[in-house]
Structures are given as structure tokens and as C-alpha cells.
Amino acid sequence: MKLSQFVSVYAAAVLAHSSDHQHHHHHADLGGVCGSGALPDSTCQPDTEYLPGAQKEIFAEKEDGWRCPNGTSCEHAHKHSWTHSSPCFVGSKTGQDFCVFTDTEFADGRGTSFVMTRRRADYLTTYSAFTDPGFVSGVNQDLVRTIPAVYDVHEFPGKGMGLVANQFIRRGELIMANTASLMIDYRVFHELKKEEYKELQLHAVNYLPDPHRKAFMNLSTHGQTFSTLVDTVEKIAETNAFDIDPDADDEEQNYGFFVVFPEIARFNHDCRPNADYYFEHRSLTQYIHATRDIQPGEELTLSYINTVMTRNERLRKLNHNWGFQCACSACTQEKARADVSDMRIRRIKDLRPKMRNWKAGSVATPQMAELLISLYEQERLWGSMYNAYSFAAYEYNAVGDPWTAIKYAMLAIEWGIPMVGATSSEVTDMEKLVEDPWGHWSWMHRVKKRSGWARDPDEEEEEEDD
Numbered sequence: 001m002k003l004s005q006f007v008s009v010y011a012a013a014v015l016a017h018s019s020d021h022q023h024h025h026h027h028a029d030l031g032g033v034c035g036s037g038a039l040p041d042s043t044c045q046p047d048t049e050y051l052p053g054a055q056k057e058i059f060a061e062k063e064d065g066w067r068c069p070n071g072t073s074c075e076h077a078h079k080h081s082w083t084h085s086s087p088c089f090v091g092s093k094t095g096q097d098f099c100v101f102t103d104t105e106f107a108d109g110r111g112t113s114f115v116m117t118r119r120r121a122d123y124l125t126t127y128s129a130f131t132d133p134g135f136v137s138g139v140n141q142d143l144v145r146t147i148p149a150v151y152d153v154h155e156f157p158g159k160g161m162g163l164v165a166n167q168f169i170r171r172g173e174l175i176m177a178n179t180a181s182l183m184i185d186y187r188v189f190h191e192l193k194k195e196e197y198k199e200l201q202l203h204a205v206n207y208l209p210d211p212h213r214k215a216f217m218n219l220s221t222h223g224q225t226f227s228t229l230v231d232t233v234e235k236i237a238e239t240n241a242f243d244i245d246p247d248a249d250d251e252e253q254n255y256g257f258f259v260v261f262p263e264i265a266r267f268n269h270d271c272r273p274n275a276d277y278y279f280e281h282r283s284l285t286q287y288i289h290a291t292r293d294i295q296p297g298e299e300l301t302l303s304y305i306n307t308v309m310t311r312n313e314r315l316r317k318l319n320h321n322w323g324f325q326c327a328c329s330a331c332t333q334e335k336a337r338a339d340v341s342d343m344r345i346r347r348i349k350d351l352r353p354k355m356r357n358w359k360a361g362s363v364a365t366p367q368m369a370e371l372l373i374s375l376y377e378q379e380r381l382w383g384s385m386y387n388a389y390s391f392a393a394y395e396y397n398a399v400g401d402p403w404t405a406i407k408y409a410m411l412a413i414e415w416g417i418p419m420v421g422a423t424s425s426e427v428t429d430m431e432k433l434v435e436d437p438w439g440h441w442s443w444m445h446r447v448k449k450r451s452g453w454a455r456d457p458d459e460e461e462e463e464e465d466d
């Protein structure tokens with residue numbers, strides 16, 4: 001297993017679509033393509049026709065009659081029963097059509113919309129979420145609720161809407177889960193013209209079933225208003241989307257997804273959040289669990305950025321990507337405390353690559369892992385504790401102390417399941433260690449390396465810094 005994988009997945013799963021989009025405040029964005037064959041004539045309507053509720057009248061036309069730009073064929077043979085699959089634009093590098101694929105039946109009729117290639121959309125339909133509808137039945141608890149919510153939605157001065165715990169929530173408990181609403185292949189942003197992908201985005205949202213589309217259109221635009229729907233949808237996506245890495249079997253490893261989950265989008269940011277998220281590909285679901293015990297009345301928060309950043313780095317990034325001045329407890333603490341917090345952050349950044357280095361010359365020791373645990377605790381980075389416990393389990397096992405290794409592996413599993421999921425490699429590798437530390441890859445690994453008993457270090461997988 002690759003240690004770098006879990007650290008990078010964790011760090012990269014950041015609520016960010018950092019490219020700077022400019023917004024054009026003009027009407028009739030769709031007007032430009034009307035009559036060009038890019039869209040069916042029925043879509044060549046004033047923007048107001050795209051308001052929620054207008055979907056059926058506009059998109060009642062069958063896909064068969066739809067054409068794609070530049071004479072490309074948009075053959076949408078229905079391998080999976082996509083309810084809609086047009087329009088399309090050709091990617092500048094891949095030469096493939098990027099289209100809108102909507103399944104309005106998905107997850108008990110909640111629906112989901114993709115903007116990607118046919119090939120990738122079809123690949124995603126091999127996931128249990130599509131092959132076994134029962135798998136995602138009842139996952140989303142917001143549009144149709146069968147279990148009482150542990151939170152209420154409130155207005156927060158200076159932050160817009162946010163979520164508040166309405167009861168005690170224990171560490172590790174599930175707070176919310178959403179299947180993907182709008183899922184965009186990142187290549188769309190690299191290969192299509194801005195006007196093209198904005199149009200695909202608009203269609204993707206329009207195709208969602210009514211209540212779902214309304215929930216999407218209600219999301220934050222960071223206080224801005226736009227005269228066209230295409231710009232509003234773009235700003236909503238930019239303000240609310242998560243970056244999701246492709247799964248390990250996806251043939252497009254270099255490009256992940258830009259995904260919106262309307263209810264999860266209500267979490268405001270905190271640098272020391274009391275909730276964290278992970279995406280489970282086979283259910284196409286983003287899960288949110290409590291990183292620590294939460295008291296009723298506390299605001300529920302996620303970190304939009306990598307938490308292991310100094311105060312100035314965090315402030316800069318949040319201001320650049322979302323345009324707000326972070327006023328969380330970690331950002332507003334008095335200078336002496338903020339300085340020592342930054343010292344801890346720098347030490348964390350220094351320790352992790354050392355422990356990820358499994359070569360003979362690595363200076364990693366179990367004491368470093370103990371230090372990392374303490375630093376995470378002092379920094380209140382509860383969502384990362386599992387990561388420090390894993391390092392400790394590996395380090396103890398690597399010097400031949402299986403019982404301490406098992407103790408930390410158990411802690412890594414306990415803290416890791418709600419943060420990264422029970423089926424993630426981080427958790428399953430810890431389970432292997434617990435079952436048989438002596439047979440685990442990490443057993444005596446440091447000792448063997450340093451004594452020259454093991455393979456040539458250069459043959460080992462190199463771990464990168466994140």
C-alpha cells in the first residue's frame with residue numbers, strides 16, 4: 001500500500017476550485033449558440049425559461065433529435081438509462097465529446113447530473129450506486145427525511161447560512177450524507193471554452209428533478225447576484241463544490257471531479273473543524289462525521305483547506321479562493337498563541353515526510369510518531385488523529401514492538417473509520433497489522449533496512465510530501 005495515497009487523498013480533498021473565473025454580467029449567454037446547432041431550438045428561450053420549474057417544457061424533447069457543435073456526432077446509445085445526454089462540446093486535447101448525463105431516477109428519484117465523457121459516465125455506472133439502487137436508498141436525508149436531523153440551518157452574521165447542532169453529537173457519529181448532485185470531470189475546465197462548460201453546467205443543473213434543482217439554485221453565491229442563470233449556476237458551483245479524486249481503478253487518474261452536494265454545501269469553514277468528510281466512490285456519496293464530541297448549539301464546520309497550514313497561509317488561501325476573512329478561533333487567537341500554533345504546524349510538516357520515508361537512511365522513530373500525536377492534539381486537529389495513530393502503529397511495528405503497534409493500529413481504525421471510511425486502504429491496512437503484525441509489511445522494516453537485511457532501498461516505493 002502507498003502511504004502517500006492516503007495523505008494526498010486527505011489533503012487534496014479540498015473544497016476548492018481555485019481557478020479565477022470572471023463573470024460576465026450580460027444577458028442571453030445562450031443566445032450565442034442558438035441557431036448554431038449547438039442546442040436544440042427548444043432551448044433557445046429567454047433566460048427566464050431556465051428558472052426552476054421550467055425544466056419539463058424546455059427539455060421534453062427526446063435526445064435523438066439533438067445535435068452537437070462542429071458536426072460531431074453525439075450518439076447516445078443508452079447503455080445506462082440516462083434521462084438526458086445533451087448537449088456536447090469537443091475537448092481540445094482528448095478530442096472526445098463532453099456531454100451532460102442525467103439520471104433523474106438516481107437515489108430514490110433525487111437524481112444526479114454528470115458533465116464528462118460518455119466513457120467516464122458509463123464507467124461510473126458500474127458503481128454499486130447505479131447497479132444496485134438499494135445501495136443508495138435512504139442515504140440522502142434532506143429532501144426526503146426518515147431520520148431526524150441532528151442539526152438546524154441558521155443564518156450566521158457575516159457567513160450567510162450555516163448549520164447548528166440541535167443535540168449532543170458524539171465523536172465519530174454520522175452528521176450527513178449526500179450523493180453527488182452535479183459531478184464535473186476536471187478536464188472540462190482545461191479542454192472546453194469557458195462559455196461551453198458554463199453552458200453544460202447550466203444544462204446539468206436544469207435536468208435535475210425539481211426539488212433537487214431548487215435546492216441547488218438556493219445555494220450561496222457568496223452574496224453576489226447575477227443577471228443570468230448561466231452565471232448564477234457558475235458562481236454557485238464555484239462557491240460550493242468539492243474536489244474529489246478519481247478512484248484507484250479509474251483510467252483517468254490525472255483528473256478528478258468537481259462535485260456539488262447541496263445540503264453539505266451549507267457547512268461553513270473553520271480551520272479547526274468539528275466535522276470532516278470523505279467520498280465513497282461506489283456509493284457516489286460524501287459522508288460527514290463528527291471529528292470530536294459536539295455540544296448542542298455549536299456551529300457545525302468543515303475545513304475548506306488543508307488544515308496543516310500556518311495562520312497566514314490559511315488566511316491568504318481562504319481569501320483568495322472564497323473571498324472571506326477567516327475569523328475562526330485558530331485565526332483570531334492572540335499573537336503569542338498564533339505563533340506557537342504555527343511552530344507546531346511547521347513541526348508537523350517536518351515530521352510527516354520523515355516517517356513516510358522507508359529507506360535505510362530514514363531518521364524516523366516511534367518517538368516522532370508520539371510527538372505527531374501530541375502536536376495534532378495541541379492543534380485540535382481531531383480529524384487527523386487517525387493519521388498520527390497510523391504513523392505510530394507503523395513505527396512501533398517497524399522496530400519490533402508489536403503490542404504498542406496493535407494499540408495504535410486499533411486507535412487508527414477507531415478514529416479513521418468515520419474520517420476516511422471503513423473500506424479505505426488506511427483503515428484496512430491497519431486491520432491487517434492488528435491481525436498479524438509479524439506478517440505485516442512494516443514488521444521490523446526500519447531495523448531490516450538499517451541493518452542492510454532488506455532489499456535495496458532504491459527499489460522501495462518513494463513517498464512524496466503532500
Ligand SMILES: C[S@@+](CC[C@H](N)C(=O)[O-])C[C@H]1O[C@@H](n2cnc3c(N)ncnc32)[C@H](O)[C@@H]1O
Binds near residue numbers: 161265266267269325
Ligand atoms: C460552501 S458555502 C457555505 C454555506 C454558506 N454560508 C451559505 O449561506 O450557503 C461557502 C460560503 O459561505 C461563506 N463562509 C463559509 N465559511 C465562512 C467563514 N468561516 N467566514 C465567513 N464566511 C464564510 C462564504 O460566503 C463562502 O463563500
